[in-house]
Amino acid sequence: MLSLRFPISFENALITPFKPRPSRFQTPTVQSLPRLSSSLSLPRAATAGVVLKEEDRELSNNRFAPRGDFPPDGEPLPAGLQRELMPRHVAVIMDGNVRWERQRGLPAGSGHEAGARSLRELVELCWKWGIRVLTVFAFSYDNWVRPQVEVDFLMNLFEKMTSSEIDSFARDGIRISVIGDLSKLPNSLQKLISDAGDRTKGNFRLHLIVAVSYSGKYDIVQACKNISQKVKDGLIKVDDVNESFIEQELETNCTEFPYPDLLIRTSGELRVSNFLLWQLAYTEFFFVSALWPDFGKAEFVEALISFQQRQRRYGGRDL
Secondary structure: OOOOOOOOOOOOOOOOOOOOOOOOOOOOOOOOOOOOOOOOOOOOOOOOOOOHHHHHHHHHHHHOOOOOOOOOOOOOOOOOOOOOHHHHHHHEEOHHHHHHHHHHOOOOOOOHHHHHHHHHHHHHHHHHHOOOOOEEEEHHHHHOOOOOOHHHHHHHHHHHHHHHHHHHHOOOEEEEEOOOOOOHOOOOHHHHHHHHHHHHHOOEEEEEEEEEEEOOHHHHHHHHOOOOOOOOHHOOOHHHHHHHHHHHOOOHHHHOOOOHHHHHHOOOOOEEEEEEEEOOOOOOEEEEEHHHHOOOHHHHHHHHHHHHHOOOOOOOOOO
C-alpha cells in the first residue's frame, strides 16, 4: 500500500547536533552481532549457527517492538500513535537536498548540511520512541558518477558528522554500522567507520545503519557468490540453499531485525532506487512530497500513523 501526501509548508528548525538526554539505564555488555561491513567485494566466512526456518523469518518480519524494555524518558508518544504498534525497523531514502538548496538560492552543499540536521532529529526521535533499527540511504553506489566536487563534499560531511556524534552515540546506547562498498571511501573515513563500529557494537538502544556506496543489486549478487563458493568448497549442498542462506549473506545481517517494517522516501519520488531490494519484500511504503531537509517530527508522525493503520498479511488473507 502506498501513501502519498501533498506538500505543506514546514521548515526544519533543528540547528544543533543531536544530544539526547542521558539515559537512566545501564547498557549491558552484549556479544556483538555480525560485523561491520568493510567491502561488498570481500567474501564472507562460512556462516555459523542454525539456519532460520521460513516460518521464523516471517515472524521476524511481523514483529513489533515491545515497549517494556525501554524507559519512557519522560516523553510520551505523540497523539495518534500506539506504542504496541510501533515498527521495529524504519528505513529512509533521504532525497531532495539539492532541490531544497536550489529552490532557496543557497550555496552548493547547503542542502546536504540541512539534510544532516534532519537526520539528527530523526535519530533522536527513533531513540526516544523505542524504534530499534533506523537504516538510512546516505549515498548510493550509483552516485559515484555525480560531480566530483559534490562527492568530495558529501564524504567530508559524512566524516565530520560521524566524528561529532560518536561520543553521544556511545554514551546513549546507539550502535552505528555502515554498509556498502566501503573500499571506495577515503582511507580516513574507512578508519573512522571501523572505529565507530567497534566503539558502539555493544549498544542496543538504537541501531543506526548508514548505507554508503551501497547497491541493493550487488548486495544480492555478492550473497549468491559467497553461497556458491561454499557449495564449491563442500561446506553446503545445492539443495540446502534457501532464502535464509541468502539473507545471512546480505549486508543487513549486522542487525537483529534486517527487514524494514516501514520505508519512507522524501521529495515525492515513487521508487526504491536500488535500496535494500531483497529486504523490502514485505515492507510498507510511505512516500512524502516534502524534501528531505523539510522532513521533521510532523512528517515522521504522519508516516508512523499511516503505518499503524495498515494490515500486514504477508500473502495471507483476513479471516
